[in-house]
Amino acid sequence: xxxxxxxxxxxxxxxxxxxxxxxxxxxxxxxxxxxxxxxxxxxxxxxxxxxxxxxxxxxxxxxxxxxxxxxxxxxxxxxxxxxxxxxxxxxxxxxxxxxxxxxxxxxxxxxxxxxxxxxxxxxxxxxxxxxxxxxxxxxxxxxxxxxxxxxxxxxxxxxxxxxxxxxxxxxxxxxxxxxxxxxxxxxxxxxxxxxxxxxxxxxxxxxxxxxxxxxxxxxxxxxxxxxxxxxxxxxxxxxxxxxxxxxxxxxxxxxxxxxxxxxxxxxxxxxx
Numbered sequence: 001x002x003x004x005x006x007x008x009x010x011x012x013x014x015x016x017x018x019x020x021x022x023x024x025x026x027x028x029x030x031x032x033x034x035x036x037x038x039x040x041x042x043x044x045x046x047x048x049x050x051x052x053x054x055x056x057x058x059x060x061x062x063x064x065x066x067x068x069x070x071x072x073x074x075x076x077x078x079x080x081x082x083x084x085x086x087x088x089x090x091x092x093x094x095x096x097x098x099x100x101x102x103x104x105x106x107x108x109x110x111x112x113x114x115x116x117x118x119x120x121x122x123x124x125x126x127x128x129x130x131x132x133x134x135x136x137x138x139x140x141x142x143x144x145x146x147x148x149x150x151x152x153x154x155x156x157x158x159x160x161x162x163x164x165x166x167x168x169x170x171x172x173x174x175x176x177x178x179x180x181x182x183x184x185x186x187x188x189x190x191x192x193x194x195x196x197x198x199x200x201x202x203x204x205x206x207x208x209x210x211x212x213x214x215x216x217x218x219x220x221x222x223x224x225x226x227x228x229x230x231x232x233x234x235x236x237x238x239x240x241x242x243x244x245x246x247x248x249x250x251x252x253x254x255x256x257x258x259x260x261x262x263x264x265x266x267x268x269x270x271x272x
C-alpha cells in the first residue's frame with residue numbers, strides 16, 4: 001500500500017483557514033444625519049455606509065416619465081485610508097476610474113435588492129466612504145450598504161411613508177482568489193496583491209448570483225479552480241447573510257429607553 005502524503009495547507013498571514021472569513025462587524029447609527037448608516041469592518045478594512053432618502057427623482061426620470069424611484073451610489077477612499085496618503089478625487093478634478101467602476105458595481109448590486117417601483121418618487125443615495133483599506137473595500141461596501149438600506153426602508157415603513165418594504169432580498173459580497181495554487185476566501189491586501197486569480201462575488205441571501213468579477217493576474221485558471229472559488233464564496237456569503245439579518249433585526253427593535261418611556265406614558269393615564 002502506498003504511503004499517504006499530507007499536502008501542506010497554506011499558512012495565511014493572519015493564521016486563518018483557507019475557507020475562513022476575516023472577523024466581520026457592523027455598527028449601526030454611525031452617521032446620525034443619514035436615514036440609516038453602518039460602519040462595517042472586514043478585518044482591518046473599515047467602511048462607513050450611509051443611506052439618505054431624497055423626496056425627489058432625477059431629472060431624466062421625470063422627462064422620460066419613469067414610474068417609481070431611483071437608487072444611486074457613491075464610493076470614495078479617504079486620504080488616510082491607505083498607508084500612503086491617497087489624493088482626493090476633487091484635487092484631480094475628476095473621479096478616478098477605479099472609484100467610478102466600484103460605485104457603479106455598488107449601485108447595480110443594491111438595485112437588484114430593491115423594487116424601485118415601491119419606493120415612490122424618491123431617490124435613495126448610498127454613500128460608501130473607506131476609512132481603512134486592507135483589501136475587499138468594494139465587497140465590504142456592498143455588504144454594509146445592504147444592511148443600511150434595509151434599515152432605512154424599514155424606517156420608512158414604520159413612519160407610514162411606505163405601505164410595504166421594497167426590499168426583495170439582501171445582497172452581500174466577498175472576494176476569493178488563487179494564491180500559490182490554493183483557493184482562498186476573503187483576501188486581505190497582501191493576499192490580493194500577490195494573487196494569481198482575483199474574483200469578487202455578489203450574491204443574494206437566497207443564493208442567487210448578482211455579479212461575478214474575476215480575472216487572472218497574468219495567469220490562467222481552470223474550471224476546477226473556479227468551482228472551488230465559487231464554493232468558498234458561497235460558503236462565506238451564507239455566513240455573511242446570517243450576520244446581516246441579525247444586525248437588521250437588532251436595529252429594528254425599540255431600545256430600552258423608548259420602551260420605558262412608552263410604558264410610563266400609558267401607565268400615567270395620559271392617553272389621547
